Structures are given as structure tokens and as C-alpha cells.
Amino acid sequence: MIHRVLVIRALHQSPELADALRKAGLAPVIVPVLEIAPPESFAGLDDAIARLSTFDWLLFTSANAVEVFRQRLHGDLPEGLRLAVIGSITARAAQKVGFAVTLRPEKATGEGLAEALMPHAPGARMLLVRAAVARDVLPARLEDAGAAVEIAQAYRTVIPAAAPGLLQEIFAGPAQPAAIAFTSSSSVHHLLQVLEAGGLRLPESTILATIGPITSATLRDAGYQPTVEAKEANVISLAKAIASALEQPA
Incomplete structure (x- = not known):
């Protein structure tokens, strides 16, 4: 059977x-x-994209976030912007749209990504692109380590x-x-x-x-x-x- x-x-x-x-x-x-639905507004994400060159790190915690970000981004990523993803699925999504992944933790969790980013956190400006509803452990730990983390909503699930x-x-x-x-x-x-x-x-x-x-x-x-x-x-x-x-x- x-x-x-x-x-x-x-x-x-x-x-x-x-x-x-x-x-x-x-x-x-x-x-x-x-199913993936647009956030209540794309204003926050679009504003962050317009200021993308001011960030040191771009963080993705899901393939959906990568795909929506790519759709809203007109052009290429700024030179020197480093990209971190939470796991292999998100990494493949990033590579599929032409993004070079700088960092991917061994443990595919928010805690794992936070730990991997700790050496880079002090004084760094980081943009976290994620769902409208998500765990706050990643930005909280990075901010505790000295990073300035901005969160942009890319989508919501319904x-x-x-x-x-x-x-x-x-x-x-x-x-x-x-x-x-x-x-x-x-x-x-x-x-x-x-x-x-x-x-x-x-x-x-x-x-x-x-x-x-x-x-x-x-x-x-x-x-x-x-x-x-x-x-x-x-x-x-x-x-x-x-x-x-x-x-x-x-």
C-alpha cells in the first residue's frame, strides 16, 4: 500500500x-x-529599497521574501551589500534570481542566523526582509549585539x-x-x-x-x-x- x-x-x-x-x-x-498575499502596504519595503545603498547587510528568512524583493527591486543590488539567508531553500531562491549569498548558517533558524551574524553586527546597518508576521528573535539578538536592524514586510500569508x-x-x-x-x-x-x-x-x-x-x-x-x-x-x-x-x- x-x-x-x-x-x-x-x-x-x-x-x-x-x-x-x-x-x-x-x-x-x-x-x-x-497562500502568499501582498502586505497591507509595500511602502516600507519600497522605501528601504530606495535606500538600499545605506545598508551593510540584506537579510532574508524565506524564499518568498527573496522573490517579492526581487520583483520590487528595479536594477541590481548595490556593490558591497552583503547578503545573508536562513537556509538552503532561501539560498537557492536567492541564487535563482541572481543574488550572491555571502553568509548562510549551519543551523537554518533565526537563532542560527543571528549567531552567524554576531561578528558582523556591531555598528552594522541591516535590512531584514520578511513576512508581516514573524518571530522577532533574529532582529532582537542582532540589535543586542550592536546592529541597527530595519524590518521591511514583503508579504503575508492567508x-x-x-x-x-x-x-x-x-x-x-x-x-x-x-x-x-x-x-x-x-x-x-x-x-x-x-x-x-x-x-x-x-x-x-x-x-x-x-x-x-x-x-x-x-x-x-x-x-x-x-x-x-x-x-x-x-x-x-x-x-x-x-x-x-x-x-x-x-
Whole structure:
């Protein structure tokens, strides 16, 4: 029997994870619980871009932030501006749009990026491009270390209109998914919000797989224990972790 795995990433990001799951012998079921929407205003981001040459570092914590920033940027990055990203997925997104990555931490978390930037923080001006709602650990630690950090909102995440009905059908029916792949804290929040609105909970028998420690912590904070966590913060590692948990050859 081929196990079904619920993929809840934004639709434009789901194919990569779905392909990794298929290669691991699993059947992805794609039901996005979040989609990328513009922030309430681009004024802050556009203003920061207009002053880009005044910054020493440009920081990205997601591929979505990279993509939106590139769309708003008319021209090239100023010479001498250094770029730091939070992990391999964000690094690939940056390289895809022609940005050279200066720094990427071994630990793909805000804490890991903050630690890697500590030697560069004193007196540095840093622009952090991120979602409208995000953890503040990165800017807080950098400011404590002497950096001046400006935050620019590039996007926000919203629940797609079709998600509640599709998830109600999946979780209220007899054929529950064998596993759910969580790739961000937002995916945790949005899925649980939809399920709770429909009077549903995550099935106890379903494997809850996360892409990294921050997503795992978010799941625990919501009252659920992650079954398995990817060894590396990428979709291939996540798919292998799910396959292993389901005792499928990966």
C-alpha cells in the first residue's frame, strides 16, 4: 500500500515537496493551507529599497521574501551589500534570481542566523526582509549585539478559500492521510485554525513530520508532539524522514 501524505505548503511551493515524496515511494495529497498575499502596504519595503545603498547587510528568512524583493527591486543590488539567508531553500531562491549569498548558517533558524551574524553586527546597518508576521528573535539578538536592524514586510500569508472544505472532506472521512508534512510555523497555525473552526483535531494515528526545530516547537506549543523531524531543513530530507517513519524504502 502506498501511504498518502498531506502537503499543505503554498501551491507554488508544493511541487518540489510532492516530487520528493513520490521519489520516496509516497503519494502526496496537495491541499495548501496558506497562500502568499501582498502586505497591507509595500511602502516600507519600497522605501528601504530606495535606500538600499545605506545598508551593510540584506537579510532574508524565506524564499518568498527573496522573490517579492526581487520583483520590487528595479536594477541590481548595490556593490558591497552583503547578503545573508536562513537556509538552503532561501539560498537557492536567492541564487535563482541572481543574488550572491555571502553568509548562510549551519543551523537554518533565526537563532542560527543571528549567531552567524554576531561578528558582523556591531555598528552594522541591516535590512531584514520578511513576512508581516514573524518571530522577532533574529532582529532582537542582532540589535543586542550592536546592529541597527530595519524590518521591511514583503508579504503575508492567508488561508485559501478552498482549504476548509477540502480539509473537512479529508479529516472527516474514513481515509485519513498517513502523514502530514509541516514546512513552516505558518503551515501549523493555518492548518490548526481551519481544523478547529470545523470542530476537528489532528488524528492521533497520523505521523506529524516537520522540516526543522522551529516548526516542531510551534507544533508542540499547539499541543501536538511531532512524530519526526527532518535531519536537514529541506524537502528531500523531510520526505526521507516521513518515508522512514512509515517504514517505506526511501
